[in-house]
Amino acid sequence: MATRNRGRGGRRRKLPMVQRVGAYAVIIRAGAGAEPEILLSRLSEKVTPEERWTLPGGGIDHGEDPRDAVVREVYEEAGVPVEVGVEARVYSVHQAKAWRLGRRVNSHAIRIVYDGWVPHDAPEPQTMEVDGSTAEAAWLPLAAVVSGEIPTSPLVTDALEVHKPARMQRLAAYAFITRAADDAILLTRISPLGYHSGSWTLPGGGVDFGEQPRDALVREVVEECGLTCEVGALIDVHDVNITGTAPSGRHEEFHGVHLIFAATVPDGAEPRVVEVGGTTDAVRWVTRPELETLPLLDVVEAALAAEKSESDAE
Known part of the structure; x- marks a missing residue:
């Protein structure tokens, strides 16, 4: 049944359907004797007022290769070059009533998650995009992310559950x-x-x-x-x-x-x-x-x- 809400006169109207395809990367590093770290992006207040970290990545432009989108988004969010693997995992999230850009919509998000890696001599993360959806990017202790000590989006949890080196x-x-x-x-x-x-x-x-x-x-x-x-x-x-x-x-x-x-x-x-x-x-x-x-x-x-x-x- 189509999702509806009340319009003028009490009549139900369909919520606008919004579908978004995004590409993201799980980027983990761990040197000899060092605790593993994961590169994550913190969502800005324009997205959520609460502290929440997510995988670096974002929407795929029309006609853009998903792997190219990851490279672009990681640089915009973290300021580091990234190599992206060939294989990916796909997640589908449907929210019949979601709040997006100041309005209620029927949302369907398709998220393509790759494994990624950055060079040893890459600079420290620095958000390049101004006034975007990312407030900052950082290497965070993987153990603290897995334990829930660091608040993350469900995408991070889902991706790490199946991630293997x-x-x-x-x-x-x-x-x-x-x-x-x-x-x-x-x-x-x-x-x-x-x-x-x-x-x-x-x-x-x-x-x-x-x-x-x-x-x-x-x-x-x-x-x-x-x-x-x-x-x-x-x-x-x-x-x-x-x-x-x-x-x-x-x-x-x-x-x-x-x-x-x-x-x-x-x-x-x-x-x-x-x-x-x-x-x-x-x-x-x-x-x-x-x-x-x-x-x-x-x-x-x-x-x-x-x-x-x-x-x-x-």
Whole structure:
């Protein structure tokens, strides 16, 4: 039955039907050891007199791609660039009697929600649109949003109930390289662009699709250390499963499978970082006593354990 209300003379009249299609993004970040945060927009007083936060996003213009609409709206509301995933979830909300723009209407809202992510070096949120529906934007503790401590719109609750980090599996090859003169180990430090920033790890990295792992290792050692290595035997296969923010800024559940090879470099070789703006910002020979003073990734511990196991077996 059509929604009606009373007009002049007591006659019922139909409420105007208003349909709105909007696009939004769930944007979560979480560094190593840091509590996850979500980027939300606070609705202005022209929308609601109460404090209420919602997902960044808004109405799709006629002929506009929904993903483009998210990019535009997030910049208007938060002043940050955003990448948007391909898949989306759709929510439909019908309110037969809703108050919109100073009048009572029969409202139907269709909301398309994507996963989004912003770069590590993105500026702090700042609302660019003046006198709009957003009063401010901010990174807020995800736990406080989920618990209800921070008041949000139902869209936030609905989206977070089904949200899962993007799944990423990565095959990588690493080199365990020692220097005969002092038994030092060649290690690299992870830059602010990588997960576990500031930690030390073995030189190496991801194997490209179709690439032979040993070839990948030679390439990575050149990029990270400026050295050409000779790859030897596989000494261990190590894996790690972590959830956090990827170098791209995307919230991910990451499964890394690490092939650890013994390798050698020419005598007297001095390493230097070749690749600029990557996930490695330092490389050096580290003596055994120094290992205890540095934050090491598990892959280094795995290589040391494999070395000890091989030594004990001899």
